[in-house]
Amino acid sequence: MKIIIGGAGAVGTHLAELLSNEKQDIILMDEDQSKLNKMDSNFDLMTVCASPTSIQVLKNTGVDDADLFIAVMPEESRNMTACMLATNLGAKKTVARIDNYEYLLPKNKSFFAKLGVDSLIYPEMLAAKDIVDAIRLSWVRQWWEFNGGALILVGTKMRETAEILNVPLHELGGRKIPFHIVAIKRGNETIIPRGDDIIQLHDIVYFTTTKKYIPYIRKISGKESYPDIRNVMIMGGSRIAVRASQYAPEHMQIKIIESDLDRCHRLTDLVDDKVMIINGDGRDLDLLLDEGIKNTDAFVALTGNSETNILACLAAKRMGVAKTVAEVENIDYISMAESLDIGTVINKKMIAASHIYQMMLDADVTNVKCLTFANADVAEFKVKEGSRITHKPIKDMGLPKGITIGGLIRNGEGMLVTGNTMIQPGDHVVVFCLGMMIKKAEKFFN
Amino acid sequence: MINWKMIAKIMGLLLFIETGFLTLCTLMSFYYQEPDFSAFIISTSITALVGIPLTHAGKAAERKLSRRDGYIVVTFAWIIFSLFGMLPYYISGYIPNITNAYFETMSGFSTTGASILDNIEELPHGLLFWRSMTQWIGGMGIVIFTIAVLPIFGVGGIQLFAAEATGPKFDKITPRIDVTAKWIWTIYFGLTLAETILLLAGDMPLFDSICHAMTTTATGGFSTKQASIAAFNSPYIEYVITTFMFLSGINFSLLYLLFLKGSFKRIFKDTEIIWYIKTVALFTIIITIGLLLTSPMGLEEAFRRSSFLVVSIQTTCGFITADYMQWAPALWMLTTVITYCGACAGSTSGGIKCIRAVIMARIAKNEFKQIVHPNAILPVRVNGVSVSPTTKSTVLAFFVVFALLVFFGWFSMMVIGLDFDDAYSVIISSLANVGPGIGKCGPAFSWNALPDVAKWFSIVYMLIGRLELFTVLLLLTPAFWRKR
Numbered sequence: 001m002k003i004i005i006g007g008a009g010a011v012g013t014h015l016a017e018l019l020s021n022e023k024q025d026i027i028l029m030d031e032d033q034s035k036l037n038k039m040d041s042n043f044d045l046m047t048v049c050a051s052p053t054s055i056q057v058l059k060n061t062g063v064d065d066a067d068l069f070i071a072v073m074p075e076e077s078r079n080m081t082a083c084m085l086a087t088n089l090g091a092k093k094t095v096a097r098i099d100n101y102e103y104l105l106p107k108n109k110s111f112f113a114k115l116g117v118d119s120l121i122y123p124e125m126l127a128a129k130d131i132v133d134a135i136r137l138s139w140v141r142q143w144w145e146f147n148g149g150a151l152i153l154v155g156t157k158m159r160e161t162a163e164i165l166n167v168p169l170h171e172l173g174g175r176k177i178p179f180h181i182v183a184i185k186r187g188n189e190t191i192i193p194r195g196d197d198i199i200q201l202h203d204i205v206y207f208t209t210t211k212k213y214i215p216y217i218r219k220i221s222g223k224e225s226y227p228d229i230r231n232v233m234i235m236g237g238s239r240i241a242v243r244a245s246q247y248a249p250e251h252m253q254i255k256i257i258e259s260d261l262d263r264c265h266r267l268t269d270l271v272d273d274k275v276m277i278i279n280g281d282g283r284d285l286d287l288l289l290d291e292g293i294k295n296t297d298a299f300v301a302l303t304g305n306s307e308t309n310i311l312a313c314l315a316a317k318r319m320g321v322a323k324t325v326a327e328v329e330n331i332d333y334i335s336m337a338e339s340l341d342i343g344t345v346i347n348k349k350m351i352a353a354s355h356i357y358q359m360m361l362d363a364d365v366t367n368v369k370c371l372t373f374a375n376a377d378v379a380e381f382k383v384k385e386g387s388r389i390t391h392k393p394i395k396d397m398g399l400p401k402g403i404t405i406g407g408l409i410r411n412g413e414g415m416l417v418t419g420n421t422m423i424q425p426g427d428h429v430v431v432f433c434l435g436m437m438i439k440k441a442e443k444f445f446n
Numbered sequence: 447m448i449n450w451k452m453i454a455k456i457m458g459l460l461l462f463i464e465t466g467f468l469t470l471c472t473l474m475s476f477y478y479q480e481p482d483f484s485a486f487i488i489s490t491s492i493t494a495l496v497g498i499p500l501t502h503a504g505k506a507a508e509r510k511l512s513r514r515d516g517y518i519v520v521t522f523a524w525i526i527f528s529l530f531g532m533l534p535y536y537i538s539g540y541i542p543n544i545t546n547a548y549f550e551t552m553s554g555f556s557t558t559g560a561s562i563l564d565n566i567e568e569l570p571h572g573l574l575f576w577r578s579m580t581q582w583i584g585g586m587g588i589v590i591f592t593i594a595v596l597p598i599f600g601v602g603g604i605q606l607f608a609a610e611a612t613g614p615k616f617d618k619i620t621p622r623i624d625v626t627a628k629w630i631w632t633i634y635f636g637l638t639l640a641e642t643i644l645l646l647a648g649d650m651p652l653f654d655s656i657c658h659a660m661t662t663t664a665t666g667g668f669s670t671k672q673a674s675i676a677a678f679n680s681p682y683i684e685y686v687i688t689t690f691m692f693l694s695g696i697n698f699s700l701l702y703l704l705f706l707k708g709s710f711k712r713i714f715k716d717t718e719i720i721w722y723i724k725t726v727a728l729f730t731i732i733i734t735i736g737l738l739l740t741s742p743m744g745l746e747e748a749f750r751r752s753s754f755l756v757v758s759i760q761t762t763c764g765f766i767t768a769d770y771m772q773w774a775p776a777l778w779m780l781t782t783v784i785t786y787c788g789a790c791a792g793s794t795s796g797g798i799k800c801i802r803a804v805i806m807a808r809i810a811k812n813e814f815k816q817i818v819h820p821n822a823i824l825p826v827r828v829n830g831v832s833v834s835p836t837t838k839s840t841v842l843a844f845f846v847v848f849a850l851l852v853f854f855g856w857f858s859m860m861v862i863g864l865d866f867d868d869a870y871s872v873i874i875s876s877l878a879n880v881g882p883g884i885g886k887c888g889p890a891f892s893w894n895a896l897p898d899v900a901k902w903f904s905i906v907y908m909l910i911g912r913l914e915l916f917t918v919l920l921l922l923t924p925a926f927w928r929k930r
Contacts, residue, residue: 261823264823265823265825267823268825268827272827272830273827276819278819278822278823280821287821290819290820291819
């Protein structure tokens with residue numbers, strides 16, 4: 001598959017890295033040679049130092065037989081232009097990174113398709129959604145809804161109060177239990193568990209379940225004492241902060257702390273009255289105390305600096321904030337941040353990349369989510385007529401190790417899967433797999 | 447340099463426009479065959495004869511208006527319009543005193559609605575019609591009218607428009623200023639026509655219907671009857687006039703969206719309108735309850751009287767259906783409070799305007815918040831957009847100037863010899879262009895009893911108030927006349 005990526009920024013390079021490990025033909029374009037040098041020497045891909053909006057350059061790089069053209073430059077309008085050019089020069093599919101909520105509205109989708117932009121990706125919006133999902137339920141580390149909430153993935157950290165510690169999974173109540181444990185994250189390692197695995201203290205456990213059993217999961221995880229989030233403090237008035245405060249539910253009171261005065265004034269135009277803008281440094285503990293960090297339920301650090309975000313979250317935890325979220329753009333720091341007990345780690349690049357990654361999957365995938373610190377992929381497959389998975393019950397399928405089925409959605413109803421379940425065509429199946437094994441999983445569904 | 451030649455030319459053209467209006471009244475007078483006919487003929491001729499040399503003087507003028515020229519044009523347009531507008535009253539002998547005649551005319555053009563006439567019914571139809579017409583022209587603005595009909599201002603038009611329009615800012619509804627002015631006048635005309643028809647349906651005579659429709663939509667308040675609207679003694683007419691006073695208090699750009707684009711959503715999302723509706727409702731409820739408790743009125747009558755009064759005072763119209771001085775003192779005291787608030791910017795009403803009240807209230811609220819959160823950046827939002835610091839300081843300056851003018855005027859009136867409450871009510875009523883006040887200037891009396899000096903004072907205040915303080919006061923600052 002030939003993929004051209006325009007723009008070697010954070011999202012572009014991460015995506016190139018991800019895809020080249022997948023043995024795809026990647027061409028990375030950027031006008032800045034210094035950005036390309038590192039990529040060229042470390043990864044198996046081709047770099048072109050030229051503008052992705054130049055017709056001649058696009059022709060020379062062979063856009064006419066490209067399967068996918070991805071424009072992830074910082075400027076929205078350049079991305080749109082590049083995609084329109086690419087489509088008209090013969091690219092099969094195009095993706096543009098945007099920075100405007102209006103463009104994402106479903107009614108505008110066909111309009112952009114007509115212009116030659118097939119898919120739009122808005123990394124800040126995706127990250128903001130993840131942040132709001134994370135703070136809405138303070139006891140949850142990861143929250144993901146499949147098919148509008150029919151099936152839910154919940155990740156939570158085991159504390160001393162949890163009821164399911166040190167018991168082999170097959171003893172956890174036989175087949176009557178209303179949840180399925182799809183992954184366990186222990187230290188730096190991710191386990192797709194089997195019946196004889198046990199859950200240990202400080203593990204992060206990922207459950208799939210339906211909405212009505214969420215309180216049950218909360219009970220067995222020993223998290224019933226966690227408060228509901230009302231007061232939220234965001235450090236750093238980035239674009240993600242703006243999106244998150246717009247996306248947050250009505251009952252949340254948000255304070256954004258931003259050190260740049262001009263940016264503060266700009267922020268007042270972007271947010272509404274439920275958000276208060278504070279001009280100051282979020283690392284100043286006196287300021288945080290003045291602004292009531294003691295009464296804050298969630299602290300979100302979104303400055304451009306990963307180290308600052310991690311340390312600020314640690315400080316906030318010390319001062320008694322129940323839930324902290326840190327934006328960590330340095331991928332190597334993610335597992336460290338996790339082990340330092342920072343609630344949720346957000347990485348814009350990985351979120352964006354996983355969304356783009358979904359677009360190249362051959363199967364009819366509607367949702368792929370990259371579990372940022374679990375090194376696992378979650379995919380939702382729509383089962384096609386006559387695919388291999390429909391032939392036998394699951395226990396006889398011989399699914400490879402590292403792949404598990406979290407549940408399925410049949411006629412809009414979420415249900416859990418046991419060994420005897422027969423999967424039918426038309427079902428939406430939620431699959432968990434390690435690393436990039438999603439390609440293998442795909443074969444079962446086509 | 448001030449372009450006096452161009453200013454003279456514009457003044458001349460404005461006089462021709464006034465001649466046009468006067469001719470209309472002359473025809474009216476001719477139709478009724480009344481004694482003011484000759485006075486109208488003379489006034490019309492004088493106005494035209496002065497207009498000719500003025501336009502001639504500006505023949506070779508450079509077609510360019512600076513910002514300063516704009517302020518001079520607007521202020522002088524109103525002074526000169528009133529000067530020639532008083533001729534029919536004076537020449538016909540119905541108002542034989544120059545002070546009184548000028549007062550009546552300025553009260554008309556500035557849509558104040560205070561009158562020095564003690565027996566309005568004795569005036570012939572022609573003069574009554576001219577009296578209502580002055581308010582109708584003044585309501586939306588002499589200059590805005592001129593922009594709508596004559597393309598004479600060229601590039602300077604926008605400056606003039608802004609100088610005459612009410613409120614801290616005005617929204618253009620079309621890209622071109624003359625088209626905007628035309629639409630605003632179309633809506634204005636449409637409202638007047640609609641009200642005339644509805645009043646006719648309530649068995650008001652045609653002549654009275656037209657006159658009242660003109661002074662309602664202008665939120666002026668001149669009636670053809672000494673007893674104002676109370677003379678008709680009809681709940682239907684009172685409700686119709688209440689409705690149209692209320693509509694005329696809404697921003698005309700929003701009325702344009704409502705009537706011509708059918709966009710209801712914008713209307714009910716507009717911060718200012720919501721405040722306007724809320725304040726009207728609040729004061730109506732308070733006064734209705736007050737009347738129920740302190741007077742023998744039934745619920746319907748109390749509601750009708752109070753809603754009419756509140757809308758009439760808040761839009762600074764000044765029509766009267768009841769002598770509120772007979773009510774409990776706390777209720778008529780409220781009328782002076784309502785005066786401060788005023789209706790929407792961009793309407794025909796006077797006073798401080800809701801939008802400024804909203805901005806000031808939010809600035810005050812933020813001050814309290816700021817004490818608790820010293821580092822917070824607290825925006826003042828109107829319609830979801832934060833107000834720029836310049837607008838904020840303009841609004842505060844407006845209020846300070848307004849308050850200073852009130853205190854200065856109050857003091858001066860007392861020096862002239864007025865009582866404490868009369869002095870206050872004359873000043874606030876003139877500055878906010880309301881009309882009736884309290885005490886001896888209350889709804890049951892005319893302002894004829896005031897000394898001449900007090901009347902001139904009041905005239906100046908009406909003009910300052912109508913042109914939103916700064917336009918007139920600017921001409922009194924030395925910096926304006928300095929040649930740099």
